Amino acid sequence: MCMTGICTLMTKWLSAVFSAPSSESVDEELPLAHIQQTFRKERLIRFWTKCAIVATFGLRIFRPQVPYNHMSGALPFTFFEAIGLKRIEHHEPSDGEFPLPELIEEQYWEASNGHFKGWAPGMTRLTTDDTQPSWAAAPLPTGFNRWRELSNLDNDDIIFNGQDPKESLKSFYDPVDDPLRITNLNHGLVEPLARALKDHDIPITHVVLVMMESARKDIFPLKNDSHLHREILSSYRHPDEKALRDLNDKLARLTPVAERLTGESGGFSSSKGDPPALETEWKDSAEPGMGGINVNGVLTGSTLSFKSAVMNHCGVGPIPIDFMGEVKADIYQPCIMQVLELFNQLQPKSTIDDGRFQDRNWTSVFLQSITGEYDDQSDLNRMMGFKKAIYREDIDKPIADHYHPHMEEINYFGFSEHEIYPYLQDVVRGALENNERLFLSHFTSTTHHPWSTPEEFHKEQYFAEDSFMEKHEDMNNYLNAVHYVDTWLGDMLKVLDENDIANETLVVLVGDHGQAFQEDAPVTGTYENGHISNFRIPLVFRHPLLPRLQITANATSMSVVPTILDLLLNTKSLNEKDSAAALDLMNEYEGQSLIRPYQATHNGRQAWNFGIINSGGTMLSVGSAAVPYRLILPLTPDFEYVFSDLDTDPDELSPLRSWTREEVIDQVLEHHGARAAGWVADAAKVGQWWVDERKRLWHHH
Known part of the structure; x- marks a missing residue:
């Protein structure tokens, strides 16, 4: 942007x-x-x-x-x-062969078992008997092209994209043929969750997914003695006791809602003790020890917002090209909204409230207070399966339901989040009046540049006054925007409380990407900047009746969709037919479920993760759940290789840099040893393969 x-x-x-x-x-x-x-x-x-x-x-x-x-x-x-001239590509296009063939040899292949499709790279499923699930006989919504093609295999008259169906099928994603896929669905649920589900009913009637703009994990919530906190303290050259007490009071009020949602304390206190909750603040209704699942260690799969949105809603890896080519392609997996539409079509749902919420229809709605025209977002949302969307263009017209004069624009995209508040109330009430199950998605925006807040919002000065204009103005504005959005999240949750649906609503909160500032990295912002502060994001699965769990997984937001399906299934929030379809579909996605033990390795293979770096086609972040290493892989000759060990340098203050792969491997060998150097060599090969594999799956030429 x-x-x-x-x-x-x-x-x-x-x-x-x-x-x-x-x-x-x-x-x-x-x-x-x-x-x-x-x-x-x-x-x-x-x-x-x-x-x-x-x-x-x-x-x-x-x-x-x-x-x-x-x-x-x-x-x-x-x-x-x-506007059209192509960059010079730097990566070596693969021939389609996986670059680590010793890891996918036949001795490691796995037979199918129930809904698990098996794993045998090179042995793509091609027969309807083995591959077509019973749910696919229903009318299939948009997004299910792969299964639609499977149903055409026995029809010699059907041609797809000018190809025979058996040939065209090879261009779709197949978990059996994916050399990177590691599943954890064969493992049980994490023990506290399994125990809670055995003892209690935990209904999920509705799902709310909040994608938070530029949401860094280290401010969700801000923590005492974190890198950012130390940066704030360092701006006070000779602080007295009163200055430190006042600062701690401010920081204790910065992200109180995030603290309640995550179950993580910021650790800030003063001589007055913990600050009391304001009368207008959201009060957490969850009992002690309850409230949902907080996932630490998650990285975004893209620092370009709408590529990240595709991952969060559809469980796919974006195309490693500049800007939103995804809008002009077919998303290679069904998005969660399309899966819910499939549930609607599997059997007629009751329109009478007979006590079985599992038999109601789903409706999907998208809400935001800023424009929907940037980067073709409105087209993307239609592609992903939203039935209704409300943007700035819908609320700033005099004929809009809640229009009022002097609506305040806070940035060049539109209004503050609170302008969408009455529409949020309408959507929730409308779903309840129509006896529907609601899937609501919302994208916050205030934490985007220029980090402005409404005029009536009280702004704090977190950094020392004498250093404020010198270096910290942007970060100070950002922290105020963070506080504003924290308050807004509480107001959103109040709507669920006021409509008595909080105890039956799963709220998923996930960052689109982080945001680097001068306090973090040599380069500010996400554009062509691979710094780790742009990648660490919060991920919370909030439900007042779920046990409070702290899970660590070096995963990406590609796991959001399979985790939602896993939760719907295991809370018995789907009827019999929908449950069978969900269990089958969960086994089709690349991401692991985050309510089961995360599998960092399997038979010598690593759970790799990849991150597109804004604007998409210049650099790739490559990491692995098996090791603390991270490689920035250049895709054009304009950028360096960058290596870091997040165990020894968690804030990437001293990464290794080199203009050639050979040089960076030599540097890593010298400073980190043979294991790390070998990992870099493998990461570069796998990253290059992944780039071409995404283009194949998206049919991008």
């Missing part, structure tokens, strides 16, 4: 270069003298632009290619790349 100042400069520069009026001056009636002055300025801008282009091309010709490529990725060139 474009920063305001850069966008303004770009607009003026492009207007001058192409002799077009900028959007800022289109509706202004300018006097003749002003117009003549503007023309003179535009001639000067065009002249110096031509000089810059000649100089930059000269640099490209005469300077060494590495490490100076990134210097000529200046505004003109990055702009032209964005």
Whole structure:
């Protein structure tokens, strides 16, 4: 997403270069003298632009290619790349063969067992007898193309994409043929959850998924003695006791809702003790020891928001290309909204409340207070299966249900979250009145640049005053935005309380990505920045009747969909037919369920995780649940290899960098030993294979 100042400069520069009026001056009636002055300025801008282009091309010709490529990725060139010119690819395209063949030899193959499809890379399922589940005989919603093709295997007249069905089927995802897939569905539920489900009914009638913009795990909640807390303290050069007490009071009030949702204490206190909850604040109705599952160690699969949205809602890996090519492709797995629509179609659901919520129809709704037009988000939401969506474009019209004059825009995307509050109430009440089960998705926005909050919102100064303007202004604004969103999450949860559905609603809270600042990394923001602060995100499965669990899993948000299905199934929140379909579909997704012991390794294989780095096609984050290592893999020649050991350097303050793979392996060997160096060599190969495999699965050419 474009920063305001850069966008303004770009607009003026492009207007001058192409002799077009900028959007800022289109509706202004300018006097003749002003117009003549503007023309003179535009001639000067065009002249110096031509000089810059000649100089930059000269640099490209005469300077060494590495490490100076990134210097000529200046505004003109990055702009032209964005409008159509392709980047030079750096990774070595694979031939489709998995680069670690010794790990997928026949001796490791696994036979199918019940709903487990088996695992035998190279042996793609091709017969309807072995592959077509009974639920697939029902009308299939959009998103189930793979099963639709399976039903066509015996029909010689059916052609898909100009291919024979057996050939076209090979281009779809198949868990049997996935050399990276490690399942944990053959393991039981984690013990406290299994015990709670045995002793109590824990209904999940509704599901709310909240994707939180730029939500760093280290502020959900902020913790005492964390890296960020130490940065705040370091701004106070000679703090007295009162200054520290006042600071702790402020920090204790920063993320109280996040503390209750996660079950993690921030650890801030003062001489007054823990601050009392405000009268307007959300009160947690969960009994002690209850409240849901907090997952630590989760990394985003993309630092581009809507690629992350595809992962969170559909359980797929995004395409490693710049921007949202996903909107022009077919998502290779059914999204959770489409799975719920399948449940609607499996059998007629009762429209009369007979006490069996499992037999009601699902409805899916998306809500946000900002524009739905950026990056084709509205088209993406339709593709993913939302039946209804409400955006800024729907609420700022005078004919909107809750329109009011002087709606305050807090950033260049739209309004604060509270403008969507009455629509949230309407959606919840409407679902209850229609006797429907609600799947509601909401995307927060205030924690996006420029981190503005509504005028009436009280802002705090967390950093010392004498260092504030020098370095910490952006982070201070961000922390205020974090506090605002924390309050908003509490207000959302109040709606569930007020409608008496809190005890039957699963609330999933997940970050889209983190957000690097000067306090964390040499580069601020997510764009072409692989720093770990952009990747660590919160993930919570909140339900007042679920036991409070703290789970650690070096996973990605690809696990959200299979975990939701696993929870619906094991809480007996689905009827018989829906349960059979859910059990079968859970075995089709790549991600593991987070309510079962996470499997970091299996038969010598590692549970790899991959992260697209904004804007998508330049770098890839490669990690593994088996080791603490992390590699930033460049996909163009403009970027370095970066290695870190998160055990010894959890905040990536001193990563190793090199312009070639051989050099980074040598550095890792010298500083971290042979095991780490071998892992880097494997990670680079597997990462390159994964890039091409995603493009194959998305049918991207």
